[in-house]
Amino acid sequence: MVQLSSTLLYIAFVLYLIGTFFFGGTIRDKKGSGRTNRWATFGIIITIFGFIAQLGYFITRWIAAGHAPVSNLFEFTTFFGMMLVAAFIVIYFIYKTPVLGVFTLPVALLVIAYASMFPREITPLIPALQSDWLKIHVTTAAAGEAILAVSFAAGLIYLIRVVDQSTPSKRTFWLEFVLFCLITTLGFVGVSSAFAIADYEAKFQWIDKNGKKTEAIYELPALVGPHKGTLEKESKDRMQPLVEMPAIINAKKLNTVIWSLFGGAVLYFLLRLVLRKRVAAAIQPFMKNVNLDLTDEISYRAVAIGFPVFTLGALIFAMIWAQIAWTRFWGWDPKEVWALITWLFYAAFLHLRLSRGWHGEKSAWLAVIGFAIIMFNLVAVNLVIAGLHSYAGS
Amino acid sequence: MEQVKCECGHVNPFGTAFCEACGKPLEEAEKPLLDMRYEGSARRSQTYNKTVIDKIWNFFSSVKVGVWLIVITLIASAIGTIFPQKMYLPPNVTPAQYYEDEYGWAGKLYYELGFDNLYGSWWYMLLIALIGVSLVICSLDRVIPLYRALNNQGVTRHDAFLRRQRLFSATKIADDRLLETIKERLAKRRYHIREENGNILAEKGRFSRWGPYVNHIGLIIFLIGAMLRFVPGMYVDKVLWIREGETKEIPGTNGEYFLKNEKFTFETYQKGKENAVFNAAIDRVGSGMVAKTYETKAVLYKRVGPVIAGEEPKLKKIKEYKIRVNEPLKYDHYALYQVDFKLNELKSMSFALVDKQTSKSFGMITVDLLQPKEKYDLGNGYQVQLLSYFPDFYFDDDGNPNTRSKVPNNPAFVFKMFAPDKPKGEVSFVAIRQTIEPFGNNKYKMAFAGIDTRNVSALTVRRDFTLWVLGVGGTVFMIGLIQGMYWNHRRIWLKRTNGEVWLAAHTNKNWFGLKREIQAVIDGTGIRMPIDQAEIAKKVQGGDEHGTA
Numbered sequence: 001m002v003q004l005s006s007t008l009l010y011i012a013f014v015l016y017l018i019g020t021f022f023f024g025g026t027i028r029d030k031k032g033s034g035r036t037n038r039w040a041t042f043g044i045i046i047t048i049f050g051f052i053a054q055l056g057y058f059i060t061r062w063i064a065a066g067h068a069p070v071s072n073l074f075e076f077t078t079f080f081g082m083m084l085v086a087a088f089i090v091i092y093f094i095y096k097t098p099v100l101g102v103f104t105l106p107v108a109l110l111v112i113a114y115a116s117m118f119p120r121e122i123t124p125l126i127p128a129l130q131s132d133w134l135k136i137h138v139t140t141a142a143a144g145e146a147i148l149a150v151s152f153a154a155g156l157i158y159l160i161r162v163v164d165q166s167t168p169s170k171r172t173f174w175l176e177f178v179l180f181c182l183i184t185t186l187g188f189v190g191v192s193s194a195f196a197i198a199d200y201e202a203k204f205q206w207i208d209k210n211g212k213k214t215e216a217i218y219e220l221p222a223l224v225g226p227h228k229g230t231l232e233k234e235s236k237d238r239m240q241p242l243v244e245m246p247a248i249i250n251a252k253k254l255n256t257v258i259w260s261l262f263g264g265a266v267l268y269f270l271l272r273l274v275l276r277k278r279v280a281a282a283i284q285p286f287m288k289n290v291n292l293d294l295t296d297e298i299s300y301r302a303v304a305i306g307f308p309v310f311t312l313g314a315l316i317f318a319m320i321w322a323q324i325a326w327t328r329f330w331g332w333d334p335k336e337v338w339a340l341i342t343w344l345f346y347a348a349f350l351h352l353r354l355s356r357g358w359h360g361e362k363s364a365w366l367a368v369i370g371f372a373i374i375m376f377n378l379v380a381v382n383l384v385i386a387g388l389h390s391y392a393g394s
Numbered sequence: 395m396e397q398v399k400c401e402c403g404h405v406n407p408f409g410t411a412f413c414e415a416c417g418k419p420l421e422e423a424e425k426p427l428l429d430m431r432y433e434g435s436a437r438r439s440q441t442y443n444k445t446v447i448d449k450i451w452n453f454f455s456s457v458k459v460g461v462w463l464i465v466i467t468l469i470a471s472a473i474g475t476i477f478p479q480k481m482y483l484p485p486n487v488t489p490a491q492y493y494e495d496e497y498g499w500a501g502k503l504y505y506e507l508g509f510d511n512l513y514g515s516w517w518y519m520l521l522i523a524l525i526g527v528s529l530v531i532c533s534l535d536r537v538i539p540l541y542r543a544l545n546n547q548g549v550t551r552h553d554a555f556l557r558r559q560r561l562f563s564a565t566k567i568a569d570d571r572l573l574e575t576i577k578e579r580l581a582k583r584r585y586h587i588r589e590e591n592g593n594i595l596a597e598k599g600r601f602s603r604w605g606p607y608v609n610h611i612g613l614i615i616f617l618i619g620a621m622l623r624f625v626p627g628m629y630v631d632k633v634l635w636i637r638e639g640e641t642k643e644i645p646g647t648n649g650e651y652f653l654k655n656e657k658f659t660f661e662t663y664q665k666g667k668e669n670a671v672f673n674a675a676i677d678r679v680g681s682g683m684v685a686k687t688y689e690t691k692a693v694l695y696k697r698v699g700p701v702i703a704g705e706e707p708k709l710k711k712i713k714e715y716k717i718r719v720n721e722p723l724k725y726d727h728y729a730l731y732q733v734d735f736k737l738n739e740l741k742s743m744s745f746a747l748v749d750k751q752t753s754k755s756f757g758m759i760t761v762d763l764l765q766p767k768e769k770y771d772l773g774n775g776y777q778v779q780l781l782s783y784f785p786d787f788y789f790d791d792d793g794n795p796n797t798r799s800k801v802p803n804n805p806a807f808v809f810k811m812f813a814p815d816k817p818k819g820e821v822s823f824v825a826i827r828q829t830i831e832p833f834g835n836n837k838y839k840m841a842f843a844g845i846d847t848r849n850v851s852a853l854t855v856r857r858d859f860t861l862w863v864l865g866v867g868g869t870v871f872m873i874g875l876i877q878g879m880y881w882n883h884r885r886i887w888l889k890r891t892n893g894e895v896w897l898a899a900h901t902n903k904n905w906f907g908l909k910r911e912i913q914a915v916i917d918g919t920g921i922r923m924p925i926d927q928a929e930i931a932k933k934v935q936g937g938d939e940h941g942t943a
C-alpha cells in the first residue's frame with residue numbers, strides 16, 4: 001500500500017509535468033492563443049489525471065497510516081500542491097485560460113518536489129495531533145492557501161505581460177527577483193536530490209550553545225560547519241567546512257540555504273547566458289495574447305474565493321482545535337501569528353482593491369506579496385521560527 | 395440641511411450624487427462614468443466636515459485609514475515573531491538575561507523595546523481597538539445611505555444614468571416581442587424583474603451587498619468577546635497538579651467540584667508494537683521517543699451539603715472520564731485539560747531497623763512521604779520515631795539540613811531508634827545514599843528497603859463564558875464573508891427611448907461573469923452587446939490603473 005501510494009504520487013508528478021508542456025503548447029499555437037484549443041484540452045485532461053493519481057496517493061496513504069496524511073511537513077506540503085492543482089482546475093473551468101496552467105502547474109511541481117526533500121516516512125501521531133480537527137483544519141487551511149496561490153500565478157502572468165522590459169527599473173528588478181526565488185527552489189531540489197542519490201552523509205561532533213557535545217548529520221557537503229565541529233571517524237574523507245559558525249546559528253540549515261542559493265544562482269545565470277536577456281523579458285513575448293483584464297479578474301477572483309476558505313481553515317478551525325488541544329483558542333504562537341498576518345494582508349488587499357481602485361498591476365504585486373507571506377509561513381516559520389506546531393523541525 | 399428634489403419628483407438627502415430613484419446626476423459631471431460604489435448616496439463622511447465630531451467621523455470612516463491600521467497591525471504582529479515572546483521562554487529564566495544571552499545585542503534591544511510582550515502591550519491593544527472603532531464607523535457611514543438608495547431605486551432610469559454605466563449599448567429595434575424573450579431568459583437566470591412603462595430593471599444578488607457589513611458586525615462581536623475576557627468571573631484559568639490516588643478540590647470552582655486521579659498513563663510508540671508502516675519513522679527518532687498517549691483516569695465529584703470549615707467534604711460521584719490531550723473532561727461549563735505530568739514521584743520509602751553488626755532485622759517501616767507518621771511501633775520493644783523530615787532536602791548556608799519545598803524530591807529523615815537494649819534511643823540522619831550519626835557510633839541503623847513511586851498529572855481548569863460570543867462573532871463573520879464574496883449584485887436596465895432599446899448593466903464585482911450572462915441573454919435578439927466603457931477609457935488613456943468596482 002505504501003509502495004503503491006508513492007508510485008501514484010510519482011505518476012501525478014510526471015503527469016503535471018507533461019500537462020505543463022501541453023499548456024505551454026497553447027501559447028505557441030498562433031491561431032487559438034488564450035482560448036481553448038486542442039493543446040489546452042489535452043493539457044487539462046492530463047492535469048485531471050494527474051490530480052486523480054495524486055488523490056489516489058492521498059487515499060492509499062491514508063488507509064496505510066490510519067490517519068489523514070497531513071501530519072508532517074512532507075505530507076502537508078504535497079497536499080498543498082494537490083490543492084493548488086485542484087484550485088487551478090476549478091478556475092480553469094470558470095475562465096478557460098490555458099496560460100494559467102503554464103504558471104500554476106510548475107509552481108505545484110516545485111511545491112511537491114520541495115515537499116519530497118523532507119523525511120517521507122509515515123509518522124505516528126503525537127497526542128496533540130490525535131484529533132479529527134487535524135484533517136479538518138489542515139485540509140481547509142491548505143485549500144485556502146492554494147486558492148490564494150492561484151491569484152499569485154495570475155498576478156505573475158499579469159506582471160510579466162505589462163512590466164516594461166526595455167529599460168531596467170525597480171519593477172524589472174523585483175519581477176526578476178520573484179522568478180529567481182522560484183528558480184532557487186529548483187536549485188534546492190536539484191542540489192538536495194543530487195547528493196541524496198550519491199548518498200552523501202557527513203557526521204559532525206560539535207558543541208552546542210549550552211556547551212554540550214552534539215552530533216549533526218549533513219546531507220550536503222559542509223560549506224559552513226557547526227560550532228567547534230569535527231568530522232567523525234566514519235566521515236573522515238568528507239569535505240571540511242570552509243568556515244565555522246558560532247553556536248547560536250543552526251549551521252546545518254544555513255548550509256542548506258547557501259547550497260540552494262548557489263544552485264539557484266547557477267541555474268539562473270545559465271538561463272541568462274542562454275537567453276541573453278532578463279528571464280521575464282524572455283517570457284514576455286509569449287504572453288502578448290494574454291487578456292490583461294481577464295487575468296486581473298482571475299487574480300482577484302481567486303482571492304475572493306480563497307479568502308473565506310482560508311479564514312475558515314486557518315483561523316476559525318484552528319481556533320476551535322487550539323481550544324480543545326491546547327486549552328486556549330489563541331496563544332500567539334508564531335504559526336498562528338503568521339496565519340493572522342496572511343489574513344490581515346489579504347483583507348488589506350481586498351479593501352485596497354475595492355475602494356482605492358488598486359486594480360491591474362498594483363493588485364498583481366499584492367498577489368505576489370501575499371504568496372510570499374504564505375510561503376514564508378510554510379517554509380521559514382516551520383524551519384526557522386519553530387513554535388508549538390509539531391511539524392516544526394521534523 | 396436642505397434636501398434635493400429631483401425632476402422625477404424624488405426627494406434626496408443633501409449630498410446625494412445622483413438621484414436615488416431615477417439616477418439623474420445631481421452634481422455636475424466631470425467623469426464619463428458614474429461612480430456607482432455607494433449608489434451615489436449621501437454618506438455623512440462625504441457631506442459634512444466642519445465640527446470635531448465630523449472630522450473624527452471622517453477619519454475613521456476612511457478606508458485608507460482602515461487599511462493603514464490593518465497594515466500597521468500586520469507589521470507589528472510580524473515583529474513579535476522574530477524572537478520568542480516572554481510567555482514561551484523556558485521557566486526559571488530572567489527575560490532580560492535570556493534575550494541577551496540567546497540573541498546578543500538584537501535580543502537585548504528587542505527586550506528593551508518591550509517586544510518580548512508585544513501582543514499584550516497597550517499599543518498593540520490600542521491598534522486592535524482602533525480597527526474596531528474604524529469598523530463600526532465606516533460601516534455606519536455607508537450601510538444606511540446604501541440601504542436607502544437601493545431601496546428607493548426606480549425602474550425607469552434617467553438617460554444620463556444609463557449612458558454613464560460601464561456596460562452600455564443602444565440598439566434600434568422594431569420588434570417589441572424580443573423584450574419578452576429577454577425577460578424570460580432573465581427570469582430563468584433568477585433575476586428579479588421589475589417593469590414600468592415597458593422599461594425593465596432586472597436585479598439579482600442584492601443581498602450580497604450587505605456581506606461586508608455583516609462580516610464587519612461579526613468582527614465587532616468577536617472583538618467584544620475578546621474584551622469580555624477581562625471581565626471578572628467570565629474566565630477561569632487554573633492549573634491542578636494531582637497525584638495518583640489523590641482527591642483534590644478543583645481550583646476555580648469555589649470548592650464545588652473535586653477530582654480524583656486514579657491513574658496517569660504515559661505511553662510512547664514502541665517498535666514492534668505499532669503498525670509496521672510506522673517503523674521507518676520510529677527508527678529515525680528511536681523507539682520509545684515519540685509520545686503516544688497522556689492520559690489521566692479521573693473521577694469527578696461534586697460536594698453535597700454546605701461547606702463546613704475543618705470538616706471533610708461530602709462528595710457525590712458525577713462521572714468517570716479518561717482525560718487526554720484533545721479530549722478534555724467537560725462538565726457544567728468547566729473543562730479539564732491534560733497539559734503536563736511528572737513521572738515517578740516518590741510516594742513512600744521503606745526502611746528496616748537492623749543491627750549493624752549482625753544484620754539482623756527487627757521489622758520494617760514504610761514512611762508515607764506526604765503524611766509521615768511520628769512513631770512507628772515494631773513490637774517487641776522496638777520502635778522508631780521520626781524526629782524531623784525534609785521532603786526536598788539540602789544543606790542551607792549555615793550548614794543545617796533544610797527543605798526547598800514540600801514536594802518529596804529528595805527526602806531526608808532524622809530517626810530515633812528505640813530497642814530493648816537502647817531504651818533512650820539512638821539518633822540517625824538518613825538521606826538518599828547517606829547516613830549521618832550525629833552522636834557517635836550507633837548499634838542500630840535504618841537500612842533502606844525500597845521506594846514506592848507514583849505519577850503526577852497536571853490539568854488545566856478552564857471555564858470561559860466568552861467562547862459563545864466568539865463563536866457567534868466567527869459565525870456571523872463567515873456568513874457575511876460568504877455572502878459578499880460568493881455572490882454578486884448584478885443589475886441590468888433596459889429602457890426604450892425614441893425607438894431604441896438602451897441596455898446598461900452594473901455589477902459590484904466579477905464583470906466577466908456579467909458580460910457572459912448578458913451575451914447569453916441577448917443572444918439572437920438583435921440587441922447589441924454592450925461595450926465596456928471602462929476598457930475603452932483605459933485604452934484611450936493608455937494606462938491601466940483605473941477600474942470601477
Ligand code: HEM
Binds near residue numbers: 355533605875
Ligand atoms: C481585519 C479587519 C477587516 C476585515 C477582515 C474586513 C473584511 C472585509 C471584507 C471581506 C470586505 C468585502 C470586500 C470585498 O467584497 O471585496 C470588506 C469590505 C469593506 N470594509 Fe472591511 N474588513 C476589515 C476592516 C475594515 C476597516 C477597519 C474598515 C474601515 C475603514 C473597513 C471598511 C470596509 C469597507 C468600506 C468595505 C466595502 C463595503 C462596500 O463597498 O460594499 N473594513 N471588509
